[in-house]
Amino acid sequence: xxxxxxxxxxxxxxxxxxxxxxxxxxxxxxxxxxxxxxxxxxxxxxxxxxxxxxxxxxxxxxxxxxxxxxxxxxxxxxxxxxxxxxxxxxxxxxxxxxxxxxxxxxxxxx
Amino acid sequence: xxxxxxxxxxxxxxxxxxxxxxxxxxxxxxxxxxxxxxxxxxxxxxxxxxxxxxxxxxxxxxxxxxxxxxxxxxxxxxxxxxxxxxxxxxxxxxxxxxxxxxxxxxxxxxxxxxxxx
Numbered sequence: 001x002x003x004x005x006x007x008x009x010x011x012x013x014x015x016x017x018x019x020x021x022x023x024x025x026x027x028x029x030x031x032x033x034x035x036x037x038x039x040x041x042x043x044x045x046x047x048x049x050x051x052x053x054x055x056x057x058x059x060x061x062x063x064x065x066x067x068x069x070x071x072x073x074x075x076x077x078x079x080x081x082x083x084x085x086x087x088x089x090x091x092x093x094x095x096x097x098x099x100x101x102x103x104x105x106x107x108x109x110x
Numbered sequence: 111x112x113x114x115x116x117x118x119x120x121x122x123x124x125x126x127x128x129x130x131x132x133x134x135x136x137x138x139x140x141x142x143x144x145x146x147x148x149x150x151x152x153x154x155x156x157x158x159x160x161x162x163x164x165x166x167x168x169x170x171x172x173x174x175x176x177x178x179x180x181x182x183x184x185x186x187x188x189x190x191x192x193x194x195x196x197x198x199x200x201x202x203x204x205x206x207x208x209x210x211x212x213x214x215x216x217x218x219x220x221x222x223x224x225x226x227x
Contacts, residue, residue, distance in 0.1 A: 043218030100152030
């Protein structure tokens, strides 16, 4: 059962552009929504996270927008750089259980 | 080292063979998770330990999968009678406090890549 749906599957952005990745979840019991960045051959690394009582969180070039009523959240990467090229996973968590989206492969062209 | 360490990094097993995958979490971390990541997919939860107690094993796909963390530190994921569908990356993660909560950052290892032929 896919509890977290992520789109797009892949994304190509020019350097300096904005990358936007969207996720939707089903279970309203989720109470923590992290985003992970994964480079080839490496494990996922926490990028930024949000709780459902906040509608937006910004850390540097990365922003999460959260819409609790729509059960949707998104990652915005401003001024995208070639070094941002990686696979990004959204996740939704409650207790010990964390469910991941299928991932978005981002390519930032120089 | 300072991070989560997993071994072996790569394992090729013949169908029917048993395998054991090791995870050394960050020292002092209470929580330890195992995830399975198929090619091109997100990680899927397998099991969770809080210290030596296995509190959640709901994600283990069959009784061929077994995990332990006997002293609350190193963990081993064992897969018996491996099958081709077991081919995946097995990720271990640890965190300093219990559960998946805000402020309790989970650190992943680089994974053990298992190929069953």
